[in-house]
Amino acid sequence: MKRFEDRTVIVTGGATGIGFATAKLFAAEGARVVIAGRNAANGAQAVERLKKIGGRPLFVRTDISNEDDVRRMIDAAVAHTGRIDVLVNNAAMFYESDFLNETTERWRxxxxxxVNGSYWCSKYVANAMIASSTHGAIVNVSSINGYRALNQSSHYNAAKGALDQLTRCTALELAMHGIRVNGVAPGFIETELSVVGGVNELETDWFKNYYVGMRKIPQARAGHVDEVAEVIAFLASDAASYIQGTTIPVDGGLSTTF
Ligand SMILES: NC(=O)c1ccc[n+]([C@@H]2O[C@H](COP(=O)([O-])OP(=O)(O)OC[C@H]3O[C@@H](n4cnc5c(N)ncnc54)[C@H](O)[C@@H]3O)[C@@H](O)[C@H]2O)c1
Known part of the structure; x- marks a missing residue:
């Protein structure tokens, strides 16, 4: 029997990058995957690719920063599959900005x-799990930026720090319902998010010289999306049954040093 046979998994932002790698892995392991994302064209393409793997995939157009959208997405997932076993809070946005010139609109x-998107998804999914007596798992995709400061991204660093605390707090409150909550904290992973202001940061001299050449990343390379997806699937699986409220770095050793 496959690890996630007959289980339903929601992946927010699951049409691209780490989210899509995660959706593919869950589908290959027998899960019914529901992708919640903003871009309908990306969603349709992701579903076509998942269908070749199996598991009745569904895309629900969702802006997770909108509470009503989140509610509708979760209702659609329950209607499609009857229950929710796993939620992966993966969707996020990143841009570079100087703190002194940050705008309230972009910060919000x-x-x-x-923060709010993960809060709404977690709250409504946890209520659905409890209503169906499902002992499920929530995995929050954070970042090493949640506990290390990166220049020009206070908004993102602060939000990921809040997400890590949401992981701990929800792990504490939901444990009594048999729901486990954990997180992963990726370092540099090659995805769309590596392209900042039109420049792929992994192709820049500063990345190649400092992070790779000088082994600031001890493994001297960026990570691959599948290396993150594997840890997400592990945390969502029964093999992680006694792991509660922790966030695992997946960063080639980057956050162990300074
Ligand atoms: N790539 C990296 O180096 C890296 C490092 C650390 C953490 N992460 C985290 O990994 C996760 C996935 O990022 P990625 O690198 O795969 O980038 P990505 O841009 O491919 O994935 C982010 C996804 O979230 C979606 N999204 C953004 N805002 C949304 C919203 N309001 N509603 C619904 N969907 C929304 C995007 O459309 C996209 O599909 C993010 O949480 C990111 O912070 C990535």
Whole structure:
């Protein structure tokens, strides 16, 4: 029997990058995957690719920074599959900005997506799990930026720090319902998010010289999306049955040093 046979998994932002790698892995392991994302074209393409793997995939157009959208998405997931076993809070946005010139509007947009979006998804999914007596798992995709400061991204660093605390707090309150909550904290992973202001940061001299050449990343390379997806699936699986409220770095050793 496959690890996630007959289980339903929601992946927010699951049409691209780490989210899509995670959706593919869950589908290959027998899960019914529901992708919640903003971009209908990406969603349709992701579902077509998942269908080849199996598991009746569904895309629900959702802006997770909108509470009504989140509610509708979760109702649609329950209607499609009957229950929800796993939620992966993966959707996020990133841009570079100088703190002194940050705008309230953009700061709020980042918090509405990373913090409030994960809060709404977790709350409504946890209630659905409890209503169906499902002992499920929630995995929050954070970042090493949640506990290390990166220049020009206070909004993102602060939001990921809040997400880590949401992981701990929800792990504490939901344990009594048999729901486990954990997180992963990726370092540099090659995805769309590596392209900042039109430049792929992994192709820049500063990345190649400092992070790779000088082994600031001890493994001297960026990570692959599948290396993050594997840890997400592990945390969502029964093999992680006694792990509660922790966030695992997946960063080639980057956050162990300074
Ligand atoms: N790539 C990296 O180096 C890296 C490092 C650390 C953490 N992460 C985290 O990994 C996760 C996935 O990022 P990625 O690198 O795969 O990038 P990505 O841009 O491919 O994935 C983010 C996804 O979230 C979706 N999204 C954004 N805002 C949304 C909203 N309001 N509603 C619904 N969907 C929304 C995007 O459309 C996209 O599909 C994010 O949480 C990110 O912070 C990535």
């Amino acid at each position: 947009a980042v918090f509405d997506t990373i």
